[in-house]
Amino acid sequence: MSTLQDHLIKATAAGGRIRAVAVRTTALADEARRRHKMAPTAAAALGKALTGTLLLAATLRKSGRLNVRVAGKGPLGGIFVDAGTDGTVRGYVGYPELDLPPRDNGQLNVGGAVGNTGFISVTYDLGRQPYTGTVSMVSGELAEDFTAYLANSEQIPSAVSLGIFVEAGEVKSAGGLLVQLMPDAGDEIAERLEESIRSMPSFTAMEKEGLSLTAILEKALAGFQVDILEEDQTVQFACHCDTRRVLDAIRVLGEAEIRDMILTDGQAEVRCHFCNDLHIVPKEQLEQLVS
Ligand SMILES: [Zn+2]
Numbered sequence: 001m002s003t004l005q006d007h008l009i010k011a012t013a014a015g016g017r018i019r020a021v022a023v024r025t026t027a028l029a030d031e032a033r034r035r036h037k038m039a040p041t042a043a044a045a046l047g048k049a050l051t052g053t054l055l056l057a058a059t060l061r062k063s064g065r066l067n068v069r070v071a072g073k074g075p076l077g078g079i080f081v082d083a084g085t086d087g088t089v090r091g092y093v094g095y096p097e098l099d100l101p102p103r104d105n106g107q108l109n110v111g112g113a114v115g116n117t118g119f120i121s122v123t124y125d126l127g128r129q130p131y132t133g134t135v136s137m138v139s140g141e142l143a144e145d146f147t148a149y150l151a152n153s154e155q156i157p158s159a160v161s162l163g164i165f166v167e168a169g170e171v172k173s174a175g176g177l178l179v180q181l182m183p184d185a186g187d188e189i190a191e192r193l194e195e196s197i198r199s200m201p202s203f204t205a206m207e208k209e210g211l212s213l214t215a216i217l218e219k220a221l222a223g224f225q226v227d228i229l230e231e232d233q234t235v236q237f238a239c240h241c242d243t244r245r246v247l248d249a250i251r252v253l254g255e256a257e258i259r260d261m262i263l264t265d266g267q268a269e270v271r272c273h274f275c276n277d278l279h280i281v282p283k284e285q286l287e288q289l290v291s
Contacts, residue, residue, distance in 0.1 A: 039099035064126035074115025163203030239275035
């Protein structure tokens with residue numbers, strides 16, 4: 001697989017007592033940016049959330065989907081992301097046009113856009129009854145918030161690193177990694193892992209150096225025997241909205257509303273929140289709905 005393509009790899013280290021996932025999301029984060037016509041700060045926030053949600057999905061043992069809702073109180077107006085264990089992801093923010101001045105270090109002010117108060121909630125739909133875990137926001141920078149979610153709601157000591165680099169209005173690099181300590185790891189491994197994560201460069205710095213995901217994971221887990229699992233998964237922006245779902249949504253509006261649409265507009269226009277595609281339902285199909 002080309003190293004430039006978006007993909008995800010998994011690894012174990014220290015004889016299975018450490019689990020790790022790394023993902024490159026440059027193309028899908030830029031596709032989201034393009035579809036939603038996003039300003040750099042908003043694009044960076046959504047890109048990080050798409051990446052973090054894919055990392056969470058990669059930790060699931062069953063196949064299914066999960067939704068992440070970031071309800072920060074900042075001016076971005078919240079983020080909603082839906083990802084599947086199949087590597088598909090989609091999402092949107094409240095105000096895609098939001099842009100803030102960069103921080104002193106030149107980085108985009110994602111924390112300021114998202115807000116450091118509010119909550120992050122994750123809903124799992126894995127075939128049984130869906131369930132949701134919720135924790136308070138920590139910083140709004142999202143990596144810290146995903147880390148807090150895993151520590152508090154899932155009770156797994158984890159480190160999440162998310163990186164995104166936007167230049168000339170386009171996402172030039174995006175991705176992240178997740179490292180988790182299994183319950184039987186012990187203090188010695190925990191301390192060594194903490195040390196190697198602390199001394200690790202940022203994801204964006206490693207990506208800009210041209211490191212592959214394998215090399216990035218090996219750097220994050222320096223000093224440990226790392227076993228990269230064979231399966232290399234493609235990840236991509238994908239939405240499953242279609243005409244049938246659009247018709248279902250219109251049907252819910254009720255007969256009077258639909259008749260009004262037929263009279264005033266002669267058709268219905270429905271824009272998908274997730275992918276921003278416009279679905280046009282012609283008059284004939286609307287008439288079928290009310291007949
Ligand atoms: Zn859609």
